[in-house]
Amino acid sequence: MNIFVLMKRTFDTEEKVQIKDNSIVEDGVEFIINPYDEYAIEEAIRIRDEVGGEVTVVTVGPEEAEKELRTALAMGADKAILINPEGLKADENTIANLLVAVLKDKQFDLLLGGNLSVDNGAGQVAVRVAEMLDIPQVTTITKLELDGTQAVVERDVEGDTEVIQVNLPAMFTAQQGLNEPRYPSLPGIMKAKKKPLEKLTPADLGLSEEQLVAHTETLSYHPPAAREAGRIMEGDLDQQVKDLVRLLREEAKVL
Amino acid sequence: MNFSLTEEQEMVQKTVREFVQNELIPLEQEMLRNDREGKIPITDEKIKELQLKAKEMGFWGINTPEEYGGANLGPILTTLINIELGKTIVPFTFGGDADNILYYCNEEQKKKYLIPVINGEKECCFALTEPGAGSDARNIKMSAEKDGDHYVLNGEKIFISRAHKADFAMVFAVTDKEKRGRGGVTCFLVDREMGWRTEPIHTMDDWIVSSVIFENVRVPEENILGELGRGFELALSWITMGRIKIGAWSVGTAERLLEMAIEQANSRVAFGKPIGEYQAIQWMIADSAVEIEAAKWQVLYAAYLAEKGVDDNRQTASMAKLYAANMVNRVVDRVLQIHGGMGITKEFPIERWYRTVRKYRIFEGTDEILRRTIARNLLKGYVKIGEIK
Numbered sequence: 001m002n003i004f005v006l007m008k009r010t011f012d013t014e015e016k017v018q019i020k021d022n023s024i025v026e027d028g029v030e031f032i033i034n035p036y037d038e039y040a041i042e043e044a045i046r047i048r049d050e051v052g053g054e055v056t057v058v059t060v061g062p063e064e065a066e067k068e069l070r071t072a073l074a075m076g077a078d079k080a081i082l083i084n085p086e087g088l089k090a091d092e093n094t095i096a097n098l099l100v101a102v103l104k105d106k107q108f109d110l111l112l113g114g115n116l117s118v119d120n121g122a123g124q125v126a127v128r129v130a131e132m133l134d135i136p137q138v139t140t141i142t143k144l145e146l147d148g149t150q151a152v153v154e155r156d157v158e159g160d161t162e163v164i165q166v167n168l169p170a171m172f173t174a175q176q177g178l179n180e181p182r183y184p185s186l187p188g189i190m191k192a193k194k195k196p197l198e199k200l201t202p203a204d205l206g207l208s209e210e211q212l213v214a215h216t217e218t219l220s221y222h223p224p225a226a227r228e229a230g231r232i233m234e235g236d237l238d239q240q241v242k243d244l245v246r247l248l249r250e251e252a253k254v255l
Numbered sequence: 256m257n258f259s260l261t262e263e264q265e266m267v268q269k270t271v272r273e274f275v276q277n278e279l280i281p282l283e284q285e286m287l288r289n290d291r292e293g294k295i296p297i298t299d300e301k302i303k304e305l306q307l308k309a310k311e312m313g314f315w316g317i318n319t320p321e322e323y324g325g326a327n328l329g330p331i332l333t334t335l336i337n338i339e340l341g342k343t344i345v346p347f348t349f350g351g352d353a354d355n356i357l358y359y360c361n362e363e364q365k366k367k368y369l370i371p372v373i374n375g376e377k378e379c380c381f382a383l384t385e386p387g388a389g390s391d392a393r394n395i396k397m398s399a400e401k402d403g404d405h406y407v408l409n410g411e412k413i414f415i416s417r418a419h420k421a422d423f424a425m426v427f428a429v430t431d432k433e434k435r436g437r438g439g440v441t442c443f444l445v446d447r448e449m450g451w452r453t454e455p456i457h458t459m460d461d462w463i464v465s466s467v468i469f470e471n472v473r474v475p476e477e478n479i480l481g482e483l484g485r486g487f488e489l490a491l492s493w494i495t496m497g498r499i500k501i502g503a504w505s506v507g508t509a510e511r512l513l514e515m516a517i518e519q520a521n522s523r524v525a526f527g528k529p530i531g532e533y534q535a536i537q538w539m540i541a542d543s544a545v546e547i548e549a550a551k552w553q554v555l556y557a558a559y560l561a562e563k564g565v566d567d568n569r570q571t572a573s574m575a576k577l578y579a580a581n582m583v584n585r586v587v588d589r590v591l592q593i594h595g596g597m598g599i600t601k602e603f604p605i606e607r608w609y610r611t612v613r614k615y616r617i618f619e620g621t622d623e624i625l626r627r628t629i630a631r632n633l634l635k636g637y638v639k640i641g642e643i644k
Contacts, residue, residue, distance in 0.1 A: 067262070067265075070262060070266065071266060071269075074266055074270075182312060183270050183273060183274060183312040184266060184270050184312070185312045185313030185314075186267065186270075186312070186313040186314050186315075186317070186326045186328075187313045187326070188313060189263055189266045189267055189270065190263060190326075192262075192263075192266070193262060193263065
C-alpha cells in the first residue's frame with residue numbers, strides 16, 4: 001500500500017498569537033505538526049505496519065518545515081517531500097496546485113490529511129487536491145478500515161456517524177478520535193536523519209504562474225475582542241428576568 | 256563555538272518534554288491528594304507501568320549499551336532528558352538501565368545480576384556509606400574475612416537508597432585492613448537471601464533510605480565484583496555518574512518552578528495590580544532566571560566534557576552540581592514566597608519540591624566535599640583557571 005500524507009507545520013497550540021504590522025509574529029514561536037495531520041500520519045503508519053507498503057509525508061512550507069518532516073520520519077514514516085514555495089504568496093489554491101504537481105505522477109493507493117489546520121482552519125487543501133486528482137474524498141473520518149481495493153470509513157457528522165464505502169485510491173481527512181498518535185521513538189529519532197527527504201521548489205515542478213497565483217488575499221489580522229467580566233443580576237427573580245431580557249435586547253442585541 | 260542542539264537532540268528533548276507534559280504532570284494532582292490523605296503518593300507499580308509505556312516508544316535503557324538492547328545515549332542527551340524529567344514531581348526515570356559498575360560483572364555474574372537489572376526483573380542498591388564514613392568513604396569499616404571459599408561480612412551501611420526493596424546489594428567491605436581505601440576495599444554482590452537485613456529510615460520527602468545490617472553474612476568468593484582490593488575505584492566511578500544528573504534535575508525543577516511563578520505573578524492581583532508589576536516580585540523572577548541560565552550552561556558544559564572524556568578530576572561536574580543544587584534551593588524558596596499562603600499548602604507541588612531539593616545539597620557529594628574537590632584541584636594546579644575545552 002502506497003500512502004501519501006499531507007502535512008502542515010503549524011503554530012504550537014500552546015503559543016500565544018501576536019499580531020504586529022498586520023502579520024503574525026513568528027519569532028521565537030514553537031512549531032509543531034498540525035495535530036490533525038498527526039492523526040493522519042499515525043493512521044498511515046498503522047496501515048503500513050499492518051499491510052506493508054510505504055508512507056511518504058509531503059508538506060508545502062518553509063525550509064524550517066524539515067524539522068516537522070523529520071519528526072514524522074521519527075514516528076515511522078519512510079520518506080518525506082518538502083516543497084518550499086520560497087516567498088511565493090501562497091493560498092490554499094497555490095498549495096493544492098503544488099501538491100498535485102508532486103502527486104500526479106506518483107503511484108498511490110491512499111491519501112491522508114488532517115481535517116483542517118489549527119492555524120488558518122480553512123480545511124480546503126486536502127479537498128482541493130482530491131478534486132484536482134479526480135479521486136473520491138471523505139472528510140473528518142474517525143475510523144478507517146481497508147477491504148481489498150475499497151475502504152470503509154466512519155465519518156463524524158455533528159454527533160452522528162456516517163459509514164461510507166469508498167473505492168481506492170481515495171483521500172481521507174482525519175478528525176480527532178481517529179487514533180492516538182504515537183511519540184517519536186528513540187531509535188526512530190536516531191534513524192530519522194538517514195531517511196530520504198526530497199526538497200523541491202515551484203521551479204522544479206513546472207507550474208505556470210497562473211497556477212501559482214493566490215486567489216485570495218488576507219487584508220488584515222485582528223485578535224478576537226477580549227472577554228469582559230460577567231455581570232451578576234440583582235434584585236428579586238422577577239426583576240432579574242426583566243433586566244436580563246432588556247439587556248439581551250438592548251445591549252447584546254440578540255433578541 | 257556552537258550552543259545549538261542537533262536535530263536529534265532537539266527531537267529527543269521535545270519528545271521527552273511531551274511525555275512529561277502528557278503522561279506525568281497529569282498525575283501530580285493525584286500524587287498530592289494521596290500525600291494529603293497519608294497514602295503513598297505514587298506506587299512503584301504505577302512507575303513501572305509508565306516505564307513500560309515509555310518502552311513502547313523506544314525510551315528504554317537510555318544508558319545501556321546497544322548489545323544489551325539499550326540506546327546507549329551519551330552524557331549530553333542523557334542530561335537533556337534529565338532536565339525534562341526534573342520538571343515534574345513524579346519520580347520517574349526511564350527503565351532498562353543498570354548501575355554503571357555492574358558492567359564489570361564477569362559472564363556468570365552478568366546472567367545473574369546485570370541482565371535481570373536491565374530487564375527490570377531484579378533491583379539492586381549501592382551500599383558504601385557507613386555511620387562513620389560518608390564523604391570520607393575511604394574510612395569504611397565493614398569487614399570481609401576470608402573463610403575457605405567464602406567471605407564473611409560484618410558491619411552496617413547507612414542511608415542506602417533502594418535497599419528496602421533490593422534483591423541484591425553492591426557492598427563495599429574491607430578485605431585488607433592494612434591497605435583499606437588504598438587497595439584494601441572490595442565490592443561484593445550480595446543477595447538478600449545471603450542474610451542482610453534493612454531498616455528503613457524516612458526522610459523529609461518520600462525518599463526512603465535504609466540502614467543495612469550485616470551479621471556474619473557469608474558471600475561466595477565468585478561474588479566479588481571486579482577485582483579483589485579494587486572496590487574503591489568502582490565506588491568512585493559510580494559516584495561521579497550522579498553529579499551531572501543532580502545538576503540536570505535541579506535545572507529542570509527550577510525551570511518549572513519559574514514558570515509557575517510567572518503564572519502566579521501575572522494572575523494574582525494585590526492592591527489593584529498583578530503582583531508581577533511590583534519590583535519585589537520582578538527581582539525574584541529575574542534573579543531566578545539568571546541563575547537557572549547559569550546553572551543550565553554549567554551542567555550542559557559538564558555533560559559536554561564528560562562526553563568528550565576530558566573533565567579533569569571532575570572539576571566541571573563538581574562545580575555544576577554545587578551551583579545547580581544551591582540554585583534550585585534558592586529558586587524554590589523565592590517561588591514559594593511569590594505564591595504566599597498557597598505556596599506552603601499541599602495543594603501545590605511547591606512545598607514538596609522545597610523538601611525534595613534540599614537533599615540535592617547532601618547526596619552524591621555534599622556542598623562541602625564538592626568545594627573541597629574544587630579547591631584542591633585549583634590549589635594543587637590540577638586544573639587551569641579560565642581554560643575552555
